[in-house]
Amino acid sequence: MTHLSTAPARVHDLRxxxxxxxxxxxxxxxxxxxxxxxxxxxxxxxxxxAQGKTLFSERIRPCGLIxxxxxxxxxxxxxxxxxxxxxxxHWPGLGELLGTRPVIAYNNDFQVQVLLRSLDSVMPRDxxxxxxxxxxxxxxALYQPMHIYLTSSxxxxxxxxxxxDNRGGFGGMLKPAKFPVALERExxxxxxxPPIYTALGSALRTLRxxxxxxxxxxxx
Numbered sequence: 001m002t003h004l005s006t007a008p009a010r011v012h013d014l015r016x017x018x019x020x021x022x023x024x025x026x027x028x029x030x031x032x033x034x035x036x037x038x039x040x041x042x043x044x045x046x047x048x049x050a051q052g053k054t055l056f057s058e059r060i061r062p063c064g065l066i067x068x069x070x071x072x073x074x075x076x077x078x079x080x081x082x083x084x085x086x087x088x089x090h091w092p093g094l095g096e097l098l099g100t101r102p103v104i105a106y107n108n109d110f111q112v113q114v115l116l117r118s119l120d121s122v123m124p125r126d127x128x129x130x131x132x133x134x135x136x137x138x139x140x141a142l143y144q145p146m147h148i149y150l151t152s153s154x155x156x157x158x159x160x161x162x163x164x165d166n167r168g169g170f171g172g173m174l175k176p177a178k179f180p181v182a183l184e185r186e187x188x189x190x191x192x193x194p195p196i197y198t199a200l201g202s203a204l205r206t207l208r209x210x211x212x213x214x215x216x217x218x219x220x
Contacts, residue, residue, distance in 0.1 A: 013217070015159075016163070016214065016216070018159040019159065019210050019213040020214045020217070022102075022154070022156075022214070023050075023210055023214035027049075027102065028049060028050040028102055029047050029097055029098070029101035029102065029103045030047065030103075030104055030105065030204075030210075031045070031098070031103055031108075031111055031203060032045075032046050032105060032106065032200075032202035032203040032206060033046075033115070034074045034202075036062050036067060036070055037069065037070045038070075039117070040064060040066075040070065040117070041062035041063060041087075041117055041118040041121055042118045043059060043060055043061075043066065043076055044057075044058070044059050044199035044200075045087075045115075046058075046200040046203040047094070047097050047103075047203065048200070048203045048204055052207055055097055056090075056093065057199065059080070059081060060081070060084060060090065060118075061082070061083070061084040061086050062081070062118065062121070063086070063121040064121075066078055074197040087118045087119060088119075088122040088123055091119070095145030098145050098146070098148070098153075099145030099147075100145075100148075102152065102154070103149055103152070103153040104154045104206070104210065105156065106179050106182075107155065107157045107176075108156070108157070112150060112153070115149075116146070157176050157177070157182075158176070160176075160177055161174050161176045164177040164181075164182065164185070179205070180196065182209055183208075186212040186216070188208045189208070190208070
C-alpha cells in the first residue's frame with residue numbers, strides 16, 4: 001500500500017534560481033567599476049572569477065575630471081590618475097574577458113553605461129584604424145566584445161530586488177536594495193576584503209553576495 005505524505009510540499013522559490021545558476025558557473029566573471037561621477041567615466045575596473053581570483057584590476061585615466069562627490073566617496077583624485085593608460089590601452093584584454101565569460105554586476109545597467117561612455121571618449125581614433133587582417137577582424141577586436149557583454153550580462157541588483165521584497169517604491173512597486181544594504185541583509189562577511197569604495201572590493205563583495213543568496217536557497 002502506498003502512503004501519501006500529508007506534509008505540505010516544499011515549493012521551489014524561483015527568486016533564488018539566478019543566484020544558484022551564477023554560483024554554479026565555473027567561468028563566471030564578476031565586474032565592478034569606480035567612476036568620475038554618476039554620468040562619468042571609469043577610473044577603476046575590476047573583474048574576479050567564481051573563486052574570487054582577480055582577472056583584471058586597474059586604475060584608468062579618464063578624459064574628464066573627477067566630480068567632488070565621487071572623489072569624496074572613493075578618495076581618488078585627478079592627480080592619482082595622471083600618466084596612467086586610458087581604457088583603450090586595456091580594452092584588448094578587458095574586452096576579451098567581457099566577451100568570453102558570463103558577466104554579472106551589481107547595478108549592471110550603470111556599469112554598462114559608464115563603460116560605453118568611457119569607450120566613446122577614447123576609442124574614436126581606433127575606429128579609423130585599419131586592422132591588418134581586414135575590417136571583420138577590426139570589428140571583432142573593437143565591437144564584438146562590448147556587444148556580447150551588452151546582450152548577455154546579468155544584473156545582480158535586479159535579481160535581488162524580489163528577494164529584498166521592499167515595496168517602498170512609487171505605487172507600491174518593488175524597490176531595489178542598495179549594495180551595502182543587500183550585503184548586510186545577507187550577512188556577507190567582508191572584513192578580509194579590500195574597501196567597498198574600490199572596484200576590486202565591490203566585485204569581491206558581489207561574488208560573496210551571490211554565493212550567500214545561492215546557499216540560502218529557498219529558505220527564509
